[in-house]
Amino acid sequence: MRWYEIDPAGSIVQSGVVADNARFVFNAAISSDRQVGATGSRHGDAMVLTFNTSNSSEYVAVRMLSKVGEAQASEWTTVRTSPGYMNDFTCHYPLGPRCQWGDYPGASPDPVPSGGAHGFVWLVNEWTVQSRDPSGVDWRTIVRQATP
DSSP, rough: OOOEEEETSSSEEEEOOOTTTTTEEEEEEEEEOOEEEEEEEEEOSSEEEEEEEEETTEEEEEEEEEETTOOOOOEEEEEEEESOOOOOOSSSTTTTTTTOOSSSSSSEOOOOSSSSSSSSSSEEEEOOOOOTTTTOEEEEEEEEEEEE
């Protein structure tokens, strides 16, 4: 998964890749920590990125990383791990066998001043419960406040 910081004039300021040879990396959202209010703006030199990972032996996990200025991106942090596989109504006829996943990850700066060196970022992503009923819904949403 690739990410980019683009300045208002359209040129790329920074970019990066989130990858793992042992896992799929997907369903990402990114935001800066910039806060803009009536008295001006603050922060904006940092970002937080949320994404999912999975492979044939690991259930879906929600992860995040952050980056401040020109420094290297942080190590991945696990936000939530799924306790089981997804086998809900989207995996079966007439909707299946695609098992719909991840239409809506999100990331947004918190508009309330943090009082710290960086602003807060709100992250939203998807995980799954252990499937018990193929006619039910297995995915769940997690919302988390993060600081770069």
